[in-house]
Amino acid sequence: MITTLNQPHQKTAAALLRGITKSYKHFRLNNIDLEIEPGTVNGLIGPNGAGKSTIMRIMMGLVTPDQGTVSVLGHPISSREASAKQDIGYFSDDMRLYKSESIAFHFQFVRSLFPSWDEDYAQQLLKRFGLIAQQKVKGLSHGQRVKTMLLLILARRPKLLILDEPTNGLDPVAKQEVLSELMQIVNDETRTVLYSSHNTQDVEQISDTITFIDRGRVIASNNRDEFLESWRRFKLQAPHNWQAPAIDGLRPESTFGNLRVMTLDRYQAEVEDRLQSSGATLESSEAMTLEEIFVAAVLRGREEKQ
Amino acid sequence: MNSQAIQILFLKDLFLSRWPMFGYLVGGLLSVMITCLPGESADFIGFILMVTFTIAAGIHLIGVLLLAESLDMTRTFVMSLPVSLLDYSIAKISVVVVAFLIPWLGMLASLTVLIFVAPGAKPGVLAFLVLLFLFLLAGFCLQLVTAIVTESVGWTIVVVVLGNVLFNLFLKMLNEHPVISKLTKSEVLSWPPVALQIIAIEALVILVALGLAFMFQIRRRDLV
Numbered sequence: 001m002i003t004t005l006n007q008p009h010q011k012t013a014a015a016l017l018r019g020i021t022k023s024y025k026h027f028r029l030n031n032i033d034l035e036i037e038p039g040t041v042n043g044l045i046g047p048n049g050a051g052k053s054t055i056m057r058i059m060m061g062l063v064t065p066d067q068g069t070v071s072v073l074g075h076p077i078s079s080r081e082a083s084a085k086q087d088i089g090y091f092s093d094d095m096r097l098y099k100s101e102s103i104a105f106h107f108q109f110v111r112s113l114f115p116s117w118d119e120d121y122a123q124q125l126l127k128r129f130g131l132i133a134q135q136k137v138k139g140l141s142h143g144q145r146v147k148t149m150l151l152l153i154l155a156r157r158p159k160l161l162i163l164d165e166p167t168n169g170l171d172p173v174a175k176q177e178v179l180s181e182l183m184q185i186v187n188d189e190t191r192t193v194l195y196s197s198h199n200t201q202d203v204e205q206i207s208d209t210i211t212f213i214d215r216g217r218v219i220a221s222n223n224r225d226e227f228l229e230s231w232r233r234f235k236l237q238a239p240h241n242w243q244a245p246a247i248d249g250l251r252p253e254s255t256f257g258n259l260r261v262m263t264l265d266r267y268q269a270e271v272e273d274r275l276q277s278s279g280a281t282l283e284s285s286e287a288m289t290l291e292e293i294f295v296a297a298v299l300r301g302r303e304e305k306q
Numbered sequence: 307m308n309s310q311a312i313q314i315l316f317l318k319d320l321f322l323s324r325w326p327m328f329g330y331l332v333g334g335l336l337s338v339m340i341t342c343l344p345g346e347s348a349d350f351i352g353f354i355l356m357v358t359f360t361i362a363a364g365i366h367l368i369g370v371l372l373l374a375e376s377l378d379m380t381r382t383f384v385m386s387l388p389v390s391l392l393d394y395s396i397a398k399i400s401v402v403v404v405a406f407l408i409p410w411l412g413m414l415a416s417l418t419v420l421i422f423v424a425p426g427a428k429p430g431v432l433a434f435l436v437l438l439f440l441f442l443l444a445g446f447c448l449q450l451v452t453a454i455v456t457e458s459v460g461w462t463i464v465v466v467v468l469g470n471v472l473f474n475l476f477l478k479m480l481n482e483h484p485v486i487s488k489l490t491k492s493e494v495l496s497w498p499p500v501a502l503q504i505i506a507i508e509a510l511v512i513l514v515a516l517g518l519a520f521m522f523q524i525r526r527r528d529l530v
Contacts, residue, residue: 057530062385064527081392082308090386094530095409096379098322105321113387148381 006138012074014160014192015059016039020068021052029054029216032068038159039189043203043224044196045294046213052196053092056164057212059194060090073160089153091146092164099138103131105150107155114156122155129177139287143174150178154185160184161193167202183208200274200291210290212297219301220265231293232267236260238280245278247271252299263288263296307396311389315397316404319371323405326370330363334413336436338420351391356413357442361519364446365466367405372398386530395523399516401448405416406446414439430492433501434480439509445469447515454519 013035020032036042046052052187057063058070061077070077075084097106103126111117120183129147140148146166153161165184167175179202186193186206197203203210204224211221222230233253238260244250249266258278264271276282288296320327335358342354375381375398385394417435421427445466454463480486485498 037412051309062382080390080392082311082388082393085386085388088386092382094379095382095386097383098380099378101322109314109318110387113311113389224310 001044006276012038013071014040015072015194016070017055017059018069020055020058020065020070020083022058022063022065024081027051027054027216029058029065032216032218034186034211034218036051036192036194037209038192040208041193041195041206043207043210044194044213045198045200045203046196047198047298050198050213051216052213053094053164054216056090056092056194056196058164059162060085060088062254086116087159088162089156089158089160090162090164091149091153091166095149097137097145097148102134103140104133104137106137106148106152107124107133110152110156116158117156120157121157122151125154125181128181132165137228143170146170146178147174150181152179159191161191161195163193166195167197167199179205200289200294204290212294212301214298214301215305217301217305225294228287228290230265230267231288231296232264232271232294233284233286233288234262234264234272234275235283235286236261236262236280237277237283240282242278245274247274251296253296257281265300289296308388308390308393311393312400315384315389315394316401319397319401320405323370323401326363326366327405327408330359330366330409331412333359334363334409335416338413338416341417342420342424349421356417357438360410360413360439360442361445361466361470361473363409364406364449365462366440367402368446368462369459371402371405371464372450372453373457375461377459379506379530382530391524391526391529397518399454399519399523402450403447403516406443410439410443410446410463417465428491428493430489430497432495433497434486435484435527436475436491437480437501437504437508438477440505441473444508444515446513447519449516451519451522455522492523 015034016037017032017034020029020034022029027049032051034055044052044055054063057075058065059072061081072084073087075081077084107122111119111122113139129144129151131144131148131151135144137145137148144170148158150166166182167178170178182193182195183206185191193204193206195207207224209222210224210227212219220227237258240258244252244260244262247264250262250264250271253261253263255261257299272282272285334356337352337355338425339352340355341349351430375384414435418432419428421432448469449462449465453462456462466523483500489496489498489501
């Protein structure tokens with residue numbers, strides 16, 4: 001399956017993954033195909049251990065896949081390749097700065113590797129995030145550490161941002177500050193963002209396109225609005241021997257006596273009529289939240305795999 | 307290969323290791339000064355301190371510059387920058403070796419000066435000391451390759467302990483060798499063939515260990 005994280009058009013993909021497979025002792029990333037269009041914000045949602053971080057590490061050349069090819073911003077990616085990274089800003093929740101050194105030390109170090117470093121913007125962000133350049137990393141709170149790393153990424157004005165769980169463990173205020181900054185960045189249509197999280201609300205807030213990952217496989221991928229429009233939950237009163245009509249993508253979710261709860265991933269206006277005419281009484285037809293869609297998609301994916 | 311990136315990484319690591327590097331240099335120089343004090347015990351204490359500082363410098367620098375980078379996940383940060391694995395490997399191995407060589411050379415150079423200027427010093431002892439210092443350098447290179455291959459503090463310490471045991475056996479062997487043992491009392495600096503053969507073996511071990519360290523480092527498939 002080729003997962004295109006946006007509608008295909010003439011532009012070169014910001015990132016292209018083909019047939020990516022990576023096996024670990026207790027986990028396997030399975031034949032991942034992913035295409036990220038330039039100028040889009042893409043959310044990668046999956047439970048912990050789904051493979052989001054591995055995909056991002058492969059895109060950065062930090063992990064070498066067993067099979068498949070990766071190109072980012074038109075450059076083939078491997079640990080031997082450095083040129084693409086000039087235009088990529090990568091953040092990972094488990095990435096660390098040198099704890100005995102100051103924020104200013106990291107500024108100087110990163111600036112020396114990036115001709116694109118924007119000192120004015122760096123100073124603005126420093127102020128906006130409430131950071132002190134002379135402060136040592138070991139004295140920073142988790143939120144300040146995340147902001148420092150984002151500052152080091154954003155001040156070099158990357159074309160592609162790969163953000164692996166950037167809001168993980170942040171308090172609500174710090175989370176909002178980080179998300180606001182990201183919202184400003186994503187308004188710039190020349191930037192492409194790939195953002196992973198297990199928190200659907202964060203991803204929903206900023207993403208154009210969303211991909212669900214579970215157990216090393218892409219289970220669904222779509223434009224955010226289409227995702228929200230195409231998924232529905234129906235509550236039906238139906239007799240014991242009721243047979244659900246054959247509607248593509250309609251699955252039972254739960255049953256309480258005569259009450260049947262069903263979900264559908266390819267909603268069309270005539271579905272309600274078909275359900276009514278099948279002998280059931282439709283009590284409600286509800287739009288689903290992204291979190292509900294995510295859970296339903298994961299459970300369906302697992303069922304299909306079994 | 308990007309020589310500018312290598313230089314930046316090298317200087318960054320040299321800066322990060324500045325305190326241990328200069329600390330061991332100062333400790334080593336103080337140990338050399340102790341050998342100038344009157345009495346045979348001063349020589350013995352100074353020598354023991356020099357060896358201790360050299361071994362400690364090796365463990366400490368490998369820990370700070372190599373093992374901590376993978377255990378603390380700072381390598382993920384560095385490798386997210388426009389740096390290839392080749393750039394990283396060249397910079398990393400060079401800086402670890404240079405950071406170790408600063409106190410190592412500081413001690414050896416100050417000993418050399420002392421041997422030639424101090425009244426009553428026997429210049430022949432320099433060849434003996436070079437054999438010992440090269441042994442310590444070879445031991446350090448073996449610790450380096452172990453740290454790179456295993457990324458384990460435990461295995462690196464095992465090699466340090468083995469190196470320490472072998473150093474004592476080596477010292478005993480030199481002291482019991484009919485030609486080498488005479489060097490310590492010789493008024494003239496000389497390099498007998500057996501000493502040159504030992505130096506050649508030590509140089510070979512150093513080169514092979516550094517070659518292996520580099521080879522294993524650039525063949526690494528996963529950096530996190």
